[in-house]
Amino acid sequence: MTLPSLTLVAQAVLSGVFVGALYGLLGLGLSLSWGLLRQINLSHFALAFLGAYLTYQLASVGGIDPLLTLLVIAPCFFAIGAAIYWLLARFAVTPLNSLLVTFGLTVIVESLIQWLWTADFRKLESHYGNVTWRAGSLYLPLPELLTLGIAVALCTAAWAVLRYSDLGKALRAAAEDAPIAAAFGVNERALAMLLSGACAALAAAAGLGLALSHTLTPSQIYAWIGVVFAAVMIGGLGSALGPLVAGIVIGVSEAVTMALTAPSWAPLVSFSLLIIVLLVRPGKIAA
């Protein structure tokens, strides 16, 4: 058996970082809503794909630069996210039931996507797709670099807000103990709607990442749920940086497995890591 070259392994690591960044970007909104709002929002994935399709539509048909489409899509999604929170709060939906309700929303959004764009494949052809940079013998494709950049920027910004701003402190306080936080003047309901809207806007950003690098089809919504849930749980619920770090660890592990052994073993990696973390640090899953 010949050993793989260092270039092959290094390129595989890079590939894992890129796909892991997308896992992290998809997981950011899910982690915040699950950890801070106690809502397991499955429709986050459907919203990400809806965002991807809208990016495709505005860029391919409307001729707008894909990055600029976020200026239009993110605010609309903010409103949708706030509306979803209002709905769940209005009917006092428990965390477990939020999984069921948002699963229903996912099916509705999937059907909407299929109705508007059909089940056929859609690929965003942008000028970013033709650009690949070199670093020695390694290749750095621009769409993936953009997604990595957006993921790092948003995760870092979210972490900084939660850590250092009054808004972040209020959100964490409300998540820890809502009545006591209210006694200190924290408007838990308004903050929750703000956070839910922000999480939906983050789904739009994840959709941009999907559209830049992947071909879209409605049923692909479900293909990402397992691995992103693993990234969120390993990274810690309510954590901003956790899903990104965990996503990259998972992505790199999968990629190195594919580079060194049989690629068909790669799916074992993310869930084996999750099982190990659950066994070793069960109490540390929540941030």
Added chain:
Amino acid sequence: MGMSRRAIVALLIGAFANAVPPAAAAPSGPPVRIGSTLALTGPLAATAMLHKLVGEIYVEQLNQRNGLLGRPVEWVLKDDQSKPDLARTLYEQLITVDKVDLLLGPYATGNILSAMGVAQRYDKVLIHHTFGIPNLAKYDKQFPTWSLGPDPATTFPTTLLNALAASPKPPKTIAVVTSKFPSVQFMSMGAREIAKKRGLNEVLFLEWEFGNRDFGPIASRVKDANPDFLWVGAIGLEGNQLLEALKKIDYAPQEHFYMYPAPGPMTKAPEAKNALAATIFEEHPPFTNNPKAAEFVKLYNERAAKAGLPDTSVETQAAASYTAWQLLEAAVTATNSLDDKAIAQWIKTNRVDTIQGKLRFDGPSNYGDDLMRVKQVQNGRWVVVWPPEVAAPGAKLLVQ
């Protein structure tokens, strides 16, 4: 004695009436109900859409032609959501609750296998279009219209390697990378065996799980191996995903083949230049020399464009689907009945004129001739390049 003016007019009217064919009588009476499922939603929906379109076209044409046995045809179509277990339940429903007269198969191997089991339980004929693993088709009243022959894992790789051997640069090394999706995996295993028998040196063999998201590491390994010929056991978008990953690391395979690619995306991708694939029908002569085929292609192109499909061309899926309806119509008309036993017996003992040619169903597992051809992406469209007698006019297999 001259004829009276009235007699001359009457003669002319009579002559004219005989020259004009009588208008086809509209079908009447209770409808002949044909039941099937398709993956209208779920991961298989993109391809199942084509089958739905073909079915709608055919039923419309059939009813314009006086239906079946003079009765209108009604297609009872249910959504199996791409799930074989649901397909099984729905076929039971079609037979026992909807009480359809005849069945047609669903899309994709897993769902067809489920439907086959139900058809066998109720002794119904099942004509189906794209079943990928012939040796699993054990039921004697099932009839496949995808003419890949009874042993495609041997015959098709042989056809392909014959085409490559006749090209200006016959390959000496081969890399086989494949999805573990059942109907492509077994073809890839067949390709490995045939390649070995023909003395090709296998420099790489890899398998990935269907649904794999990251093709970067696989692309890196292909680039490292640098084979003369790359066999990709891909289904749907997997081929495009691998090509995109190869492009990102600045590698273009010398000769490359994709088992069952999504046809539209593969023609549109610049990196798919000269990609090879398998087919039973393409939209060019000699296939379109058949007038029925030409008419179907025109109608399908129009309807697909109207339905908003990005790719409106007829190829294997649409052609096999249309053939299935042609077979059903031919058998019902010939036996003048809806009796499954009589229909099955007739199909086994007769050749049927279809847009693929004259087909037979008397081989192992009711398969007939192997009509799989090799096609190639040239100038943004698929053209058949092998065997030469069915190649597009002037087309030859191009090598990088």
